[in-house]
Amino acid sequence: MIKGVQDSGYDSGRCFIHSLQRAIEESLKSQPEVLQMIAAARRIVTHFNHSGLAEQKLKSIQQELNLPNHQLVQDVRTRWNSTYYLMERLLEQKRAISLYITDHENLINLTHAQWELLEQCIKLLKPFEEITKITSSGISCISEVIPHAVTLLKYLGKAETAEKVPNLVTMRSSLHAELERRFSFDGKNKYLVATFLDPRFKTSFLGLVQAEKARQKILLEALKISCDESSSTDDDSSPIRKKRNLNENDRTMEIHDSFWNCFEEVATDNMRNANNEEDVERNTVVNELDFYLKTGRLDRKANPYKWWLANENQYPNLSKFAKVYLSSPGSSVYSERLFSEAGNIYDEKRNRLLPKNAEKLVFIHHNLPLINFKY
Incomplete structure (x- = not known):
């Protein structure tokens, strides 16, 4: 796997x-x-x-x-x-x-x-x-x-x-x-960023170095997205889809090329306007980060997804990262629970059940509780 x-x-x-x-x-x-x-x-x-x-x-x-x-x-x-x-x-x-x-x-x-x-x-x-x-x-x-x-x-x-x-x-x-x-998370940026972007936790459970790593990771990703959008010439496929189809070396070269493209763009912009120290997109993300950290934390039992949905307009850039990083944890529990549901349907007395009917029964058994059995 x-x-x-x-x-x-x-x-x-x-x-x-x-x-x-x-x-x-x-x-x-x-x-x-x-x-x-x-x-x-x-x-x-x-x-x-x-x-x-x-x-x-x-x-x-x-x-x-x-x-x-x-x-x-x-x-x-x-x-x-x-x-x-x-x-x-x-x-x-x-x-x-x-x-x-x-x-x-x-x-x-x-x-x-x-x-x-x-x-x-x-x-x-x-x-x-x-x-x-x-x-x-x-x-x-x-x-x-x-x-x-x-x-x-x-x-x-x-x-x-x-x-x-x-x-x-x-x-x-x-x-x-x-x-x-x-459970050492120093080199695992996805965990650091996810904790950083959860309004229930923010930097409360991160050390100073870990919090700064998460912040820099978000700023770097924002800068890469901005550069990719400005330098992209292919409108039919997104950078994410391209990245998934590349091998390790190609992905490394893509990041390398994208980084130095950003370098050239920054250098060119600075030649045009010496007073422009940072990209506007970067400034926007920095402002969102600062304002986000100044707001109070949510209660531990609150729903972070509902919070981001309600505040998506206030944090248009950070909300994009929240949608990516606030995923379910790496766990086999939910898939094994689904296997158990199938095992309860396929038993000795129902061993001739057609696969399509078994699939429908598993679907119903799994999803009816989500709508409180209202159908």
């Missing part, structure tokens, strides 16, 4: 959720007692999921203890948050499970130390679960990646967090190191 994206000439980014998954997996392996606790928890959940009698007995105990009538959750190892839900549900039903195990010698309960470790794991990983849900939603934006990573690092480094999870020192340190290693 990476090779195909590179050959096509498109820009790309790693899957944020997959990188988060790998970071959490490595941190769990760093503390053996955590792995032992999770293995013991899985054995308990498997016992109830494989036995209808055990599940019925657990329900009756839940009623006696006035506990929520919830089933235990079986985790899937390719989704770290399913392991989190397993631990969370197990802690919720701790009293019922412990009471059930007292009458069944073949099932081993968690020790007191393991229950305490399980509770601390839930406390430590709760923010990661919340961010995973936010990023997995259909309206998530790539501009949220840097703020989420920065916030998680700050959360792990706080003394208050360390006090809540005193038995997870190794895991917390490993998690902090993995996040720093996997």
Whole structure:
């Protein structure tokens, strides 16, 4: 997939959720007692999921203890948050499970130390679960990646967090190191510009150097667009379409030629008018940037797309970059969710469904919730 994206000439980014998954997996392996606790928890959940009698007995105990009538959750190892839900549900039903195990010698309960470790794991990983849900939603934006990573690092480094999870020192340190290693954005301008152009964040989560890089990237792109528009002689194809059809060397030469064309144009303009220090288009973008940064930030839960739609006339140049950079984050969650929808339609009792009918059913199943089932 990476090779195909590179050959096509498109820009790309790693899957944020997959990188988060790998970071959490490595941190769990760093503390053996955590792995032992999770293995013991899985054995308990498997016992109830494989036995209808055990599940019925657990329900009756839940009623006696006035506990929520919830089933235990079986985790899937390719989704770290399913392991989190397993631990969370197990802690919720701790009293019922412990009471059930007292009458069944073949099932081993968690020790007191393991229950305490399980509770601390839930406390430590709760923010990661919340961010995973936010990023997995259909309206998530790539501009949220840097703020989420920065916030998680700050959360792990706080003394208050360390006090809540005193038995997870190794895991917390490993998690902090993995996040720093996997989420370094210094050379990734698309993330910097996207965060810069999100009215909820702007430069709040960027360092001084990162903010300046994002600003310069926008100004450079504006200058290139201005030069391309003035020097273009082919009206039938846009510069973006041309760029996607070129190989790496040709794209490099295109940027090279475009840059020196700008150099010649600036030099010529300065010869004509010595007092003209900057291109008018550049001045316009600079003014928009300055005014944009002076306005207040939006609330974290606000919709940046609606904000740019409402302020498109006020920021005609910046809004063009917002449409390009404020894309969905690199994630396979949404496509896998669509595959699951198809899997629910194609089952053993409907294995002779025609492809065109299956496609229609997937389309309806996916899109009806978007219009609140009003048809």
